[in-house]
Amino acid sequence: MPKTLKITEIASDPSMNIVMDTLALGKQALVFVNTKRSAEKVAEDISKKIKEENNELDKLAEEAGKAVSRPTKQCERLALCLKKGIAFHHAGLAHKQKSLVEEHFRKGSIKIICATPTLAFGLDLPAYRVIVRDLHRYSQHGLAWIPILEVHQMFGRAGRPSFDNEGQALCIAATPVEKEKITERYLKGLPEDIFSKLAVEPVLRTYLLSLISSGFVSTHEQAVSFFGKTFWAHQYKDMEKLEGIIDKMLSLLEEWEFIMGPSDDFQSADSLDDAKYQPTALGKRVSELYIDPYTAHFMLSRLQEASSKKIELFALLHVISRTLELRPLLRARTKDFDKIQEYLLRYGNSLFEEEPSMYDPEYEEYMDSVKTSIMFDEWIHEKGEDYLLETYNIRPGELNAKMDVADWLLYSMSELVRFQHYPAMLKEILKLRFRLRYGVQEELLPLVRLENIGRIRARKLYSNGLKDLAAVRKADITKLTQLLGKNIALNIKKQVDGEIKEVVPGKRKGQISLEDY
DNA sequence: GGACGGTGAAACTTCAGGTTGCCTC
DNA sequence: GAAGTTTCACCGTCC
Known part of the structure; x- marks a missing residue:
């Protein structure tokens, strides 16, 4: 049974009052809001009302503030909140910051x-306590109620079985009418139906290719029968239409040369029904890579045209920015157009896709993809997280x-380019991958091979004349200590002395081998 | 008179998240 | 659609 809570009013904002009440009780609360910005703002507002600080929190704040190579405004903001035992949490936080917040919330600090x-x-x-402040969220059709399922998930966070006998989940209503609406929808209402994700073409063609490539399905009938048993078919009901979609997918996969179809096999098969679909070597690889077959086809067909051109890394960045996997893209705004035009002027000729006309419906998305590519390009030119946040409004976590x-x-x-036997291209892709991972210019690549040396320290070494591993090996330990501190200096000295070869395999998880290029 | 700071209204701007793909010692 | 942020005009204060 819901009971009545008496909350003292200190501020005009009800969620703030509930938070302060929770603190007075010596308990913890989660406040759910609908944007990252709001999460930060609310946390900041609360922390401003709190006086006490302590050593442990100071340390925590310091640690969180330094989680990325160049602290952003977001980091500073988080640190200020943490000093008061308040935090915000969203996908824009760096991984380390997220886990710090979670860990210390569990610990109670x-x-x-x-x-x-x-x-x-x-x-x-x-x-x-769980406080759900916002029950609306912006969508393409304006403001919409957030799903019941989601709100129930939030409610479900209330009450810690090992600490409390009860938990409280609260929504905020501005008027009695709204209160009624909320009660109807979120307390009495049933959660929405779940819809199959298979219904989306990219997902469907990915699975179809994977089924054929693993030998699980090899005829048209088998494919139809397999998908006929899925939840998707159960919801879709119209089997005829469904069969049509599968047909279309099969012929596309065949056209893209990821599978060989009955038509190729017709002569050897006794009848059309016996004719089998088989994966090509390329198709098998695409399936293993688990990318959308369309993306694979798109990349292959674009790069094929490239042999006559000079390969620009920016053009490669642009190719990946045009894929479905990389969405959502950064949005190109009016103020970005100068920069975009500048890049198009410089690289336009080497891009694999021409700029569409301004009246083309594709135009906007094309601009977005160029903007996204520019962001990547700035990253591999060693622009910091702080700069990228200011310029592109992309937070460290999102960037990651x-x-x-x-x-x-x-x-x-x-991997796909290997099928095209195009070594010059392969080399450029590998180089780009390496640069993107470390966010460095080409000249720093030898240095970031070292453990504990990222973009910042590598640049430091380089600008002090230590431009490659040989130079580091020859360098005086006092000079290294001056640049990097004692521990790291000793550590990298150990790495470069004699056994450079060993450094590469032993590095971090996800290492790319430099031997490849 | 000018520098400065505070205030509030109006004009803009922006809007959740994510899981798996791959590599490898 | 609304919250949050920025901009700008306006006013009062102080030197």
Whole structure:
């Protein structure tokens, strides 16, 4: 049974009052809001109302503030909140910051987390109180109620079984009418139906190729029967239409030379029904890479045209920025157009896709893809996280996620190019992948091979005349200590002395071998 | 009179998240 | 659609 809570009003904002009340009780709370910016703002507002600080929190704040190579405004903001035992949590935080916040909330040193829905899914972070401040979220059709399923997930964070006998989940209503609406929708209402993700073409063609490539499905009938048993078919109902979609996918995969179809096999087969689909070597690889077959086809067909051109890394960045996997892209705004034009002027001729006309419906997305490529380009020219946040409004966590996908796409691209026997291209792709991973210019590549040497330290070494491993090996230990501190100096000295070869395999997870190029 | 700071209204701007793909010692 | 941020005009204060 819901009971009535008496909350003292200190501020005009009800969620703030509930938070302060929770703190007075000595309990913890999660506040859910609908944007990253709001999460930060609310956390900041709360922290301003808190007086006490302590040593442990100071240390935590310092650690979180230094989580990326060049602290951003976001890092400073988080650090200020943490000093008061308050935190915000969203996908824009660096990985380390997220886990710090989670860990210290569990330990109890952080009292309040203001979060976007990230925190509602997956993570087991219970709190005495859950405050769902925002129940609307911007969507393409204007503001919309957030899904019931999602709100229930948030509610589910309330109450810590091992600490409390109860948990409280609260929504904020501005008017009695709204209160009624919220009760109907989120307390009495049933969660939405779940829809199969297979219904989306990219997902479908990826699975189809994988089924054929693994030998699980080899005829048209088998494919139809397999998908006929899925949840997707169950929801879709119209088997005829479904069969049509599968047919279309099969012929596309065949056209792209990822599978060999019955038509190729017709002579040897007794009848059309016996004719089998078989994966090509290329198709098998595409399936293993787990990229959308369309993406694979797109990359291959673009790069094929390239043999006559000089290969620009920017053009490769642009190819990956045009794929489905890299979406959502950065949005090109009016203020970005000068920079975009500048890049198009410089690289336009070497790009694999021409700029569409301004009236082309594709135009906007093309501009977005160029802007995204520029962001990557600035990263491999050693621009810092702080700069990228200011310029592209991309936070460290989001940047990381994008880089991950880009790395995977470049790896896939390099694997596909092997089928085209095009060594010059392969070399450029590998170089780009390496540069993107470390965010460095080409000249620093030898140095970042060392453990504990990232973009910042590598640049430091380089600008002090230590331009490659041989130079580092010859360098005086006092000079190295001056540049990098004692521990790291000793450490890299150990690495370069004699056994450079060993350094490469032993490095971090996900290492790319330089021997490749 | 000018520098400075505070205030508030109006004009802009921007809007959740993510999982798996691959490599490898 | 609304929250958050930026911009700008306006006013009061102080030197």
